[in-house]
Amino acid sequence: MQIILGISAFYHDAAASILVDGEIIAAVQEERFSRIKNDASFPFQSISYCLKEAQISINQIDAIVFYDKPFLKFERLLETYFTFAPKGIGSFLKVIPLWLHEKLFLKKSLRKSLKQLGSKKYKSIPLLFTEHHLSHAASTFYTSKFEEAAILTIDGVGEWTTASIGYGDNDGIKFIKELEYPHSIGLFYSAVTYFLGFKVNSGEYKLMGLAPYGNPNDEQTSHFENLLYEHVIHIYEDGSLWLNQKYFSYSTTLKMIPEKKWENLFGFSKRNETDQINQSHANFALAIQHITEKVVIKMATEAKRLTNSNNLCLAGGVALNCVANGKLEKLQLFENIWIQPAAGDAGGSLGAALAIDQLCFKNKRFLPEFDIMKGTYLGPIFSNDEIHKMNIALQAVSNQLPLEDLLRITAKYLSEDKVVGWFQDRMEFGPRSLGNRSILANPNGFEMQKKLNLKIKKREAFRPFAPSVLEEDSGFYFGMDQPSPYMLKVSQLKKEHINLQDVDSYYNLSLLERLYTKRSNLQATTHVDFSSRVQTVNKKQNPKFWGLLNEFKKITGSSVVINTSFNVRGEPIVCRPQEAYQCFMNTEMDILILQNHVYLKEKQIYWQAEMNTTSNFELD
Structure with missing residues (x-):
């Protein structure tokens, strides 16, 4: 038995993954345990979970792999500061001591952490380091089913590389x-994320969600694109690009951009996080999305030219741009496209382990019949005994139902426009909730998007929701040719499900007017540009979730439900039952399902009131 532990840490999205004889046994982000969004700290709890799931001790591990090479990254920092000197002295004085004290001597830090985890071999266990983009490349190619493929990785920056084209066989x-x-489409996208008032390394998906509210017919949108091409970015035919460093400060300061230069160029002020979003912000987001799509498509075209492969594997943070992925698939440059579901740095922990397993240990690839990633259901599962203990500790009251009844009654609640917290089996790895840690609702109601955003998710009103649909029904609703089990592609809603007659007049409405215009039969999951970020649900991959959608179809005639992550703004997706229950009680969710336990909001309020007013009350 050969055991490899992969780790990502110290930048953002720390995670751990474990392989046993090439099989992915467990993978999880540290934020799910620590409850710190995008936690970058050493993943002690994630490692402990992975060992527990694999039923091994840390002393049995054959190798530990870190997902990038600190010395190369340090080299890039020094050379960058030297190139831009004397600019950047303030940043230099803050960043370099941290590296000299901590990050540069990572082996020593890792061995110390292994000792804290109880390793008796902490001095001798092999510690290996893969380059950042190799971790991304391995995370996608070795989890695909392709014998050979073009590989495209795109993110902010690793050591030196910001994007790569490779080939795997x-x-x-x-x-x-x-x-x-410093030329990077990922850093460019993050710079705009910052300018529009969202947090770098976590708010990029908000920028993508805002882009559909941009008006493609508005001259301002074209004006923004022209200004960007004229002053900020140049894109070459192979997808490579040049960024005018006059408009970026990430190389010399702790900020992404010189704000005044952007404000003078584009004619509006940097948005603060609490400022209202207006049409100019949306138009700017759309312009940036158009540019990003252009880069991704050109890079993919170059990958096709260089490799002549019919298969493409994608990873890196930019590979989570679902709109670009959907447009790339529509071009049919490749017969098959595989995107790593945990495409960001968390997935680097998995890629690091896979790279060493294949490239150093020369093991045979683990190729199960169905899905190497196991639906990304690679995190913790909780037993009924643990849920019973939680009920006692939190004074929660629930009913237990057999699975068949559970699916039927949950579908009934959804059909009555109840909002359901759905917590089942193993937690997902990566940024998407895919039916095991999800908040579910009926997409048909006109007010449902508003209710979910403002009263449950507690986030910006413009934020869109994704539909989950039975895989076999997806072609009826959406213009898609291939399954999308990981919610990584955007597809257009078919015309027969769109309610608007005059689309041109619709685009002339303001941002909020379009948001609150009845536009489709699946209102809450239809973006204002009539697209949706679709998850197709396969019966074999997730039989419970498939069964729920099937029951919903029996009642309503539709197999589409809203599926959004089980969390509120600023918090990680829930991991443990108690976090799910607290989220349920602190929002206006109506129903909570924990495994086969059903919790009704009104019963919790009544029961807890009784508990607080009744003396000598004992639980059964």
Whole structure:
């Protein structure tokens, strides 16, 4: 038995993953345990979980792999500061001592952490380091089913590389072309994220969600694009790009951009997080989305030219841009496209382990019949005994139902426009809730998007919701040719489900007017540009969730439900039953389902009132 532990840490989205004889046994982000969004700290709890799930001790591990190379990253920092000197002295004095004290001597820090985890071999266990983009490339190619494939990785920056084109086959992974720092479509996208008032490294998906509210017919949108091409970014035919560093400050300061230069160029002020979003913000987001799509498509076209492969594997944070992914698939450059569901840095922990398993230990690839990623259901599961203990501790009251009754009654609640917290089996790995840690609702109600955003998710009103649909019904609702089990592609809603007659007049409405215009039969999951970020649900991959959608279809005639992550704004997705219960009680969710336990909000309020007013009350 060969056991490899992969780790990502110290930047953002710390995580741990474990392989046993090439099989992915467990993978989880540290934020789910620590409850700190995008937690970057050493993943002690994630490692402990992975060991427990694999039923091994840390002393049995054959190798530990870190997902990038600190010395190369340090080299890039020094060379960058030298290039821009004397600019950046303030940043230099803050960043370099941290590296000299902590990050540069990572082996020593890792061995110390292994000792804290109880390792008796902490001095001798092999500690290996993969390059950042190799971790991304391995995370996607070795979890695909392709014998050979073009590989495209795109993110902010690793050590030096910001994007790469490679090729994978039975002989391993070979990089053909790389784009180097400071020129990066990921950093460009993050800079705009910052300018529009969202947090870098976590708010990029908000920027993507805002883009559909941009008006493609508005001259301002075209004006923004022209200004960007004229002053800020140049894109070459192979997808490589040049960023005018006059408009960026991430190399020399702790900020992404010189705000005044952007404000003078684009004619509006940097948005603060609490400021209202207006049409100019949306138009700017759409312009940036158009540019990003152009880069991704050109890079993919170059990957096709260089490899002549019919298969493409994608990873890196930019691979989570679902709109670009959907448009790339529509072009049919490749017969098959696989996107790593945990495409960001958390997935780097898995890629690091897979890279060493294949490239160093030369193990045979683990290729199960159905899905190497196991639906990303790679996190913790909780027993009924643990839920009973929680009920006692939190004075919660529930009814237990057999699975058949549970699915039927939950579907009934959804059909009555109740909002349901759905907590089942193993937690998902990666940024998406895919039916095991989800908040579910009926997409048909006109007010449902508003209710979910403002009263349950407690987030911006414009934020869209994703539909989950039975895989076999997806073609009826959406213009998609392939399954989308990981919610990583955006597809257009078919015309027969759109209610608007005059689409041109619709685009002339303001942002909020379009948001609150009845536009489709699936209102709450239809973006204002008539697209949706679709999850197709396969019976084999998640039989419970499939069964729930099937029951909902029996009642309503539709197999589409809203599926959004089980959390509120600023918090990680829930991991444990008590976090799900607290989220349920602190929002206006109506029903909570924990495994086969059903919790009704009104019963919790009545029961807890009784408990607080009745003396000598004892639980059964």
